[in-house]
Amino acid sequence: QKEVEQNSGPLSVPEGAIASLNCTYSDRGSQSFFWYRQYSGKSPELIMSIYSNGDKEDGRFTAQLNKASQYVSLLIRDSQPSDSATYLCAVNSGYSTLTFGKGTMLLVSP
Amino acid sequence: DAEITQSPRHKITETGRQVTLACHQTWNHNNMFWYRQDLGHGLRLIHYSYGVQDTNKGEVSDGYSVSRSNTEDLPLTLESAASSQTSVYFCASSPGTGINEQYFGPGTRLTVT
Secondary structure, X not given: OOOEEOOOXXXXXXXXXXXXXXXXXXXXXXXXXXXXXXXXXOOXXXXXXXXXXXXXXXXXXXXXXEOOOOEEEEEEOOOOHHHXXXXXXXXXXXXXXXXXXXXXXXXXXO | OOOEEEEOXXXXXXXXXXXXXXXXXXXXXXXXXXXXXXXXXXXXXXXXXXXXXXXXXXXXXXXXXXXXXXXXXXXXXXXXXXXXXXXXXXXXEEOEOOEOOOEEOOOEEEEEO
């Protein structure tokens, strides 16, 4: 059973702070990793993908991958109240299928 | 603009009835997926397709079926709806050919009474 684990939260950070979201996965053969943002009552929205060890930056978002430790993280710099959402980690678990974690709720307070 | 749509957005049905949820994408993506999302369980894969006439079972396929007659559509059928199938259903698609980013539709909230 391929598993993706996330802390359910909520993770509470003040506006302007760095939010750090973490994810571990069980399948050492996984090659692609994704972060989705889901607002309450809405569908998941892809915000980052990462395929290689190291960091990948896109605006205020940085994804970090460590395949040896089977660990993926998402950093959100200068957090805004509009970043308050549930963040889903997803890992490819087959040819093109993804296994999702249950998500971490992020609350950014003004 | 290319997009992925689902219909209906909300549906209430009775136990035992057959229900079909529609999913339509205009990205010309090869791969299409159906998930259900429930509190405490996250997103779980129901069925998926890698192309026309191809269908595969996911983690929670019992009681569901799909068919793929063209690239754009992957309807999900609940043969005999059960209360345990009350959930939010999401359709997603991805290009395939090694590109695994999935893009989600807006979802269908299904209630089985």
